[in-house]
Amino acid sequence: MACAACGPRLTFHGNTGDGEDPLSSTVDALRAGAIVAIKGVGGYHLVCDATNADALAALRARKQRPGKPLALMAPLAGDDGLDAVRTVASPDREQSALLLTPERPIVLLPARAGALPEAVAPGLSEVGVMLPYSPLHHLLLDSFGGVVVATSGNLSGEPVLTDARQVEQRIGHVADAFLHHDRPIVRPADDSVYRSVGGRPRPMRLGRGAAPLEIDLPFELAAPVVAAGSHMKNTVALGWGRRLVLSPHIGDLDSARSLAVHRQVIADLQSLYRVEARSCVCDAHPDYGSSRWAERSGLEVATVFHHHAHASALAIEFPEPGPWLVFAWDGVGLGDDGTLWGGETLYGGPGAWTRVATFRSFRLPGGERAAREPWRSALALAWELDRAPRARTRDMRVLKLAWETGINAPSTSAVGRIFDAAASLAGLVHTARYEGEAPMRLEQSSGPLPDAPSFPVTERDGMLVADWGELLDDMASADATLAARAARFHSRMASTLLCIAESSRERLGVNRVGLCGGVFQNRLLTDRAIERLEAGGFEVCLPSLLPVNDASIAAGQIVEHAFTASCGVERSP
Known part of the structure; x- marks a missing residue:
């Protein structure tokens, strides 16, 4: 609702001056190819005409976002409201229903070939689409009459911006014009994001409308506790009594502003719910921004290992008692042996997880840089096998020496880095332009999945170890197309998961399997794994309330900590 006297009031500022009619001025600017920063409910969007290649190129150049997909907003049109969406994408029934929910999330949809410039989602066959969620957006999209790009109004990786003055200062070099309103945004909230995996849409990010x-x-819970969450895709959580509240998406804690918003959200949750935490839980990695906050908080601090938190987050949606098997596959997280985990199979339950399977470890040259430079993971696998690497760099001799002596070359078992290596070996992505680009491109390049054998799985000192060694030959095969090589890799990873599950069932008698970690955002892998597991008689648990990625870590930290003796859980009867 709005009132001509009371507001909310709109103001438009552009390079050519201020418009008398802010709405008309905004629409005219968009039609002229301008980039407009528009204030919404939870923050600002950077908006431009989705069909204007020059505007898209300018947006990417100014925001320094060369390849990451851009979200779209489509006007309501047609009998069911989705006619405009269908001009650029092909939603199924469940995706259509999700688009129309009051939360108005971004839903990743199959893109219509040739409907939009390649610059919207380079190298991908999906686009993220949402519908207008506020009266202002409805008015703008109705007047504009087409689909627009509506990407977060922030610097890449940081929380969304909410204040007019701050927006004009921080992204004034990106936007040509600004559409403000005078309603204060008290609690920032980025857009929620969903993707169909395992036969239904599942959250990848919880934001506006969902958190x-x-x-x-x-x-x-014996006493109120706050969880500081992960370093990437950070959220925080507050728990007391029999309640847990998970915050909206904050982002990666790599900047001073992200850390400031992290502190603000922790304080705001306690104020909003009138609960004062008596202790805090954080990741066991001491160098994470979330862990450093915990150490400075003045509260009693408990630490939880990253993959234990992943596994325990599943217990929120699947609380049935009894031990189960959880595959925690992601990038990297500190394990209880001091190495970087990421390809683990855990047995037990919250507070009592035991690692029963892993992947063959390898040393990452350059450490954290490998997440942005997949060629380093490919190099690591080649060196581990004493093979001549395909990747070349000017500092190869120095890099090899550092790798051999363990200088900035931590040992890891991370499946996320194995996916990176596969994408680089396939020639797809050697240097990632955004987080997750390599596995996303590998998935999008895959053809139909064949039946393919597991990677070898052997027992070493009572633990199952999957060996990725045959990956290099698979990816180097001159007799197979890129689509065939990518498909074979996905199929072999799913078969490896099944092999570990079946071997664990024989040893432990466990029949319930959970999937967690960012790797399971990959639809090809996850759908094939679920299909094979269910055919083998397993009960499969994949979260649909919480994201499968690091956004669920804070919730898992509270659950994992709650089941340790120090917290004193009172179980439900």
Whole structure:
């Protein structure tokens, strides 16, 4: 609702001056190819005409976002409201229903070939689309009459911006014009994002309309506790009694502003719910920004290992008692042996996880740089096998020496880095322009999945170890197309998961399997794994309330900590 006297009031500022009619001025600017920063409910979007290649190129250049997909907003049109969406994408029934929910999330949809410039989502066959979620957006899209790009109004990786003055200062070099309103945004909230995996849409990011997310716990917490969350895709959580509240998406804690918003959200959750935390939980990695906050908080601090938190987050949606097998596959996280995990199979339950399977470890030359430079992961696999690497760099001799002596070359078992290596070996992505580009491009390049054998799985000192060694020959095959090589890799990874599950069932008698970690955002891998597991008689648990990625870590930290003796859980009868 709006009132001519009381507001909300709109103001438009452009390079050519201020418009008398802010709405008309904004629409005219968009039609002329301008980039406009528009204030919404939870923050600002950077908006431009999705069909204007010059505007898209300018947006990418100014925001220094050369390849990351850009979200779209389509006007309501047609009997069911989705006619405009269907001009650029092909939603199925469940995706269509999700688009129309009051939360108005971004939903990743199959793109219509040739409907939009390649610059919207380079190298990908999906586009993220949402519908207008506020009266202002409805008015703008109705007047504009087409689909626009509506990407977060921030610097890449940082939380969304909410203040007019700050927006004009921080992204004034990106936007040509600004559309402000005078309603204060008290709590920032980025857009929620969903992708169909395992036969239904599942959250990848919880934001506007979906968070703070309130969850009923199947046990009683002895005292209020706050969880600082992960370093990447950070959220925080507050738990008390039998309640847990997960914050909206904050982002990666790599900048001073992200850390400031992290502190603000922790304080705001406690103020909003009138609960004062008596202790805090953080990741066991001491160098994470979230861990450093915990150490400075003045609260009693407990640490939880990254993959234990991943596994325990599953217990929120699947609280049935009894041990189970959880595959925690992601980038990297500190393990209880001091190495970087990421390809783990855990057995047990919250507070009592035991690692029963892993992948053959390898040393990452350059450490954290490998996440942005997949060629380093490919190099690592080649060197581990004493093979001549395909990747070349000017500093190869120095890099090899550092790798051999373990200088900035931590040992890891991370499946996320194995996917990076596969993408680089396939010639797709050697240097990633955004987080996750390499596995996303590998998935998009894959043809139909064949039946393919597991990578070898052997037992070493009581633990199952999957060996990726045959990957190099698979990816180097001159007899197979890129699509065939990518498909074979996905199929072999799913078969490896099944092999570990079947071997663990024989040893441990466990029949319930959970999937967690960012790798399971990959639809090809996850759908094939679920299909094979269910055909083998396993009960499969894949979260649909919480994201499968690091956004669920804070919730898992509270659950994992709650089941340790120090917290004193009172279980539900």
